[in-house]
Amino acid sequence: MREYTPKEIERKWQQAWQEARLHHTDEDESKPKYYALEQFPYPSGEGLHMGHMRVYSIGDVVARFRRMNGYRVLHPMGADAFGLPAENAAINRGINPREWTLSNMERIRKEQALIGASYDWDRYLGTCLPEYYKFTQWLFLLFYERGLAYRKKAFVNWCPDCNTVLANEQVEDGKCWRCDSEVTKKELEQWFLRITDYAERLLEGLDRLPDWPDKVRAMQRNWIGKSEGAHVTFTVPECDDEPVTVFTTRPDTLFGVTYMVVAPEHPLVPRLVKGKETEADVLAFIEQMKKQSEIERTSTEAEKVGLFTGAYAKHPLTGEKVPIWVANYVLMDYGTGAVMGVPAHDERDFQFASKYGLPIKAVIQPAAGEPLPEPLTEAYTEDGVLTRSGDFDGMPNRQAVKEIAKLLEERKQGGWTTTYRLRDWLISRQRYWGTPIPMIYCDSCGAVPVPKEQLPVMLPEDVVFDGKRNPLTTSDTFVQTTCPRCGNKARRETDTMDTFIDSSWYFMRYTDAQNEDEPFTPESAAKWLPVDEYIGGIEHAVLHLLYSRFFTKVLYDAGLVPVDEPFNSLLTQGMVLKDGFKMSKSKGNVVSPLEIIEKYGADTARLFILFAAPPDRDLEWSDSGVEGSYRFINRVWRLIAQHEALFAQDIPVQGEPQSGEAKELRRLMHQTIKKVTSEIGERSHFNTAISAIMELVNGLYAYPEHADRAVLKEALETLVVLLAPFVPHVTEELWQSMGKEGSVHRVDWPTYDEQALVLDEVEIAVQINGKVRDKLVVATDASREEVEKQALETERIQALIEGKTVRKVIVVPGKLVNIVAN
Missing domain, CATH: 3.40.50.620 (HUPs)
Incomplete structure (x- = not known):
């Protein structure tokens, strides 16, 4: 062999x-x-x-x-x-x-x-090939033409020593991963795509994706972060009634505002503190915040830290003075860069107010039962009725949500709105190895798109990689160009695009x-x-x-x-694990695919990785499992080799097989076709499909030599075809060894015969008083009376009920007979 x-x-x-x-x-x-x-x-x-x-x-x-x-x-x-x-x-x-x-x-x-x-x-x-990124640039220009690409100032992580922008993951403990310098926030002109214009459509589209995992759709919904609530406009009298707008999902608590918090980056902050005793401390606090990442500042574990600016805002409905604070947990890029503090009815606000001794004013009381204690020991976040809220006193707070928003709209001090957590996509990267942004800056014409016929804007070769700056800025041949509109001297954009664009x-x-x-x-x-x-x-x-x-x-x-x-x-x-952990060099548990292919072959590696777990679950690596897959392929190889002579013969199918063994093998073959077809095509459960094929192999090994050879030949050929998508090389070899023309991968997938799946006989349990005492093989179309008669006439059952009176016989077709006797 x-x-x-x-x-x-x-x-x-x-x-x-x-x-x-x-x-x-x-x-x-x-x-x-x-x-x-x-x-x-x-x-x-x-x-x-x-x-x-x-x-x-x-x-x-x-x-x-x-x-x-x-x-x-x-x-x-x-x-x-x-x-x-x-x-x-x-x-x-x-x-x-x-x-x-x-x-x-x-x-x-x-x-x-x-x-x-x-x-x-x-x-x-x-x-990275010009023939591809030419059209990445072409698409950028399409976005630009449609008003979806724009440039504005944005804060970035800046390393002053490397003179470059760093991604969030390159900032480690507030320092540059490369040179260990303190990272600061720097405002630079950056390119954005208006993904927020599509927020609602991105959200709505998730409902039309039933074949996506629920977890993924939920993650996208959370990322888009749709919220309905009210915009509320406070004003700052000492800054010429400058408006400061907040968004809240709880306008019913508006009368409970006792302070306001703005982001350290908020453009109004320098004016709020100018000339005040708080100025130096607040400006120092702002510099400190520039060294922290957004993740650090907004983490649930991070301590909420703030400073009073010394300035006050005017409440839009009461006219009360509201102290304005700056704090680490408010970001300029999220929401409006300002939030209102309602410590009596928000847990985070309660903690912040308690820490800094700010007033806590309850404006919602339980609708029934005891009123809230004074002072509050925790925020009250349940429903109730409004109190200390002017004309809204006694109104259920859920009703007041829309009513107060309506009043704000009437007074032109806000109103009901929908907001999204999603922010426009910042695509600028101060890097060399990316798609150049096809824009040119001219002193006369401003920002001018590169004409499409001049694409691609190629990455230059004459650049310096010193880790100190954006390499593109070192290439004069790249930077210096002419304006496509007026022909005057101009310079190219030196930012490249976020690789997510590609x-x-x-x-x-x-x-x-x-x-x-x-x-x-x-x-x-x-x-x-x-x-x-x-x-x-x-x-x-x-x-x-x-x-x-x-x-x-x-x-x-x-x-x-x-x-x-x-x-x-x-x-x-899912991930591939070894010893319970994701494979990684640091854990020393990496297994290379090439090592497995070298030792056992790609078919074995494929079979193991497809059989060991459903595809959406984590897979635990197992050396013994790999060896088991290798043994199975060898088992199939021997099975085909043992019957090589069979494939050289022209054995016509003689209609319906007559012997019980042939009928059973034919039934098993069609059962396997049905199972494998369903598991691959409908469920993507490759492990259970392979398991069904393994049962067919067991059935083929148990098939007696003297039985119907036409059924055996058909089942062996079907086995190789069913295995072909999983182990493509060995099945191609076996197909050729069977004397078949062409590739097994171009053979029509087998179809199953429903009639072949019908059993002629079925094994059922025979019980006496609910306990299994014997088994019986009966025709699948046998009547209840025939099944009962066969059960009562078996030698073992007769011996067990001898001397007893049979009170009742219960027949469950295809499953069991229960004889009630005493």
Whole structure:
């Protein structure tokens, strides 16, 4: 018997598939379309890890299964190739990020091919390649033309020593991760996209995504953060009645306001403290806040710290003086940058007021029972009736919510409104390795977009990577240009785009990846979009998926795509764990996919990773589990090899099998087809599909040699076809060894026969007084009387009821007979 040699077999078939272009996208529009997509990888220096192996294996099963079911399938791959790690590598290694990235991309492509993934490599894209980022810039200009891209000042993390902006994750304990300098907040001109214009549509669209995990939809809803309430406008008399607007979901508590808090960054603060005793302390506090990240300031564990400005606002309904404070927990970029303090009816406000000795005024009392104690020992946040609230006294507070908002609107001091936690998307990055923003600044014309015919704005090579500044600013050939409108000297934008931009539309580019004139044509987008199954990690549940949905809606409005939601179904795979922890070098528990492929073959690695757990659950790595998968493949290999002579014979099917063994094997085969089809196509439960195939293998090993050979041959062929999406190389080899023409991956998926699933006989339990005493095999169509007669006539039952009177016989068809006797 020929030995199973995975390395030799896998190398052979990967080369054969490539030469035959087996995985080239089928363009036959008479077939239904299916777009299967896994999130593309970042080409790091470490190559593929087990998380990649898992997501690619899952996606490949989906793609292969759909092809075999008669679909034209788009299954592409690429690289999310821009980003800070490449730039850091360039600084550390003294090479250009392009060189480092392209070498990593090539290595990862080879590793993906080793897995046996059925990608259409003709559609491969890298976001760092000019032929791709040309159209990223093209789309930016589309957003700009539609009024969705704009520039404004914003606070950023600034390292004065490196002379550069830092992402939040690069600030460690308030210091620069690279040089350990104190990080400050600096206001810079930045580019934004108006994602807030689409907040309501992004929220509404989630209700049309039933095949997304509930957890992901909930995370997006929370991120968008829709709130209904009232805007309330206070004024500051000493600053020429400057308005300060707050948003509150509880306008019913407006008469309980005893203080106001504004963000340290609020533009009014310098005027509030100017010339006051508080000025020096408040300005020092502002500088201190600039060194803290938003996460640090708003953490639930962070202490709430504030200072009185010495200024007062005027209450819009009572005219009372309201002291204005600055505090760490209010951010300028969230809400209006100001909040009203109602300590009697808000827990956070109560803690802050108690800490600083601010007044606490209860304006809601329980509708029944004891009134609130004076002074309050905690905030009262339940419903009740208003008190100390002017004309609203005695009104239920829920009713007062809208009534007070209505009064504010009548007085032009606020009114009912809807707000969102979502903020416009800041896309500027002071980095080299990203898509250049295609804008030019002219002293005469201002900000001017680069004409589309001049795209791409290429990344220059003559830059300095010293870690001290944005490298693009060091290239005079890049920065110095001419204005496309007036022809005068001008300078280019030196910011590059957030890399989330690149991944917000790559799935659209795949539909027309070779197009040199447009990102894609509307016709190609209509041919493939939306993605039918999108597979990737839960860590991208909010930003990447939200941004991709935003891009799709904008391009839908522009008439470029036929849908406003990009992904029909979303599968978020769990992590791969070892010893209970996520694999990481720091824990020393990393297992490399390449090591497993080298030792056992890609088919074994795929089978284990698909069998060990449902795809949406975490998977615990098990060396014994890998060995078990290898043994199973060998078991299938031996099973086919044992019957090689059978495949050389022309054995016609002789109608309905006659023997009980043949009928049972045929029933098991059709049962397996039904189970595997359902588990892959409807539930994505690959582990239970594989389990069903394993039961079929057990049935085939138990099948007697003398039984119906036509049924045996059909079942063996069906076994190989059902296994093909999971272990593509070995099944291709076995298919060839059976003497079959063409690829097993182009065979029609088997269908099951409902009639074959019907049992001729069934085993039932025979009970006496509720206890099982025997088992009985009866015809499935036997009548109650026949079943009762058979049960009472068995030798064991007769012996057990001898001398007793049978009072009753209960027959549950297909399950049991219970004899009541005493």
